[in-house]
Amino acid sequence: MELSTLIDKLEDLVKLDVDASSSYSQAIDDITDPSIRRHLERYQQDHEEHIIALSDEIERFGGTRPSHTPSITGFFITGFTAIRSAMGLEGALRAMEMNEHITNRKYEDAASEGFPPEIHSLITKHLDDERRHLAYIQRVLRERLWEQSA
Ligand SMILES: [Fe+2]
Numbered sequence: 001m002e003l004s005t006l007i008d009k010l011e012d013l014v015k016l017d018v019d020a021s022s023s024y025s026q027a028i029d030d031i032t033d034p035s036i037r038r039h040l041e042r043y044q045q046d047h048e049e050h051i052i053a054l055s056d057e058i059e060r061f062g063g064t065r066p067s068h069t070p071s072i073t074g075f076f077i078t079g080f081t082a083i084r085s086a087m088g089l090e091g092a093l094r095a096m097e098m099n100e101h102i103t104n105r106k107y108e109d110a111a112s113e114g115f116p117p118e119i120h121s122l123i124t125k126h127l128d129d130e131r132r133h134l135a136y137i138q139r140v141l142r143e144r145l146w147e148q149s150a
């Protein structure tokens with residue numbers, strides 16, 4: 001993989017995680033259940049850690065640290081989250097489920113690209129986090145966990 005391609009691809013992942021993090025910020029406001037909220041705050045922190053780790057790699061390969069600004073696609077993801085959040089806790093969770101489908105797909109794609117081994121293992125680690133995020137949100141929706149703690 002060419003260096004410029006590698007940096008471009010890492011920048012795309014940073015944008016994805018910036019968007020994911022900002023969509024968590026919006027959704028968390030609507031999550032009144034303390035346990036679910038704690039999980040989502042932890043997951044947002046994971047995304048922030050992804051941003052830092054990927055940005056470190058970009059710098060290490062001679063690129064510029066990306067800015068922490070939501071992108072155009074981020075507008076759609078977070079805009080969608082805001083709309084769904086108007087529907088309360090369940091709507092916010094459905095929006096986050098959809099957002100996590102996007103992060104899972106993008107990280108799965110990235111894991112199958114020919115990255116150097118140390119970047120590949122970082123991406124695989126992030127993919128594990130994304131899978132955990134999606135699985136938890138799906139379980140909360142399936143079991144309607146907020147009703148049990150209410
Ligand atoms: Fe992430």
Ligand SMILES: [Fe+2]
Binds near residue numbers: 047103134
């Ligand atoms: Fe995630």
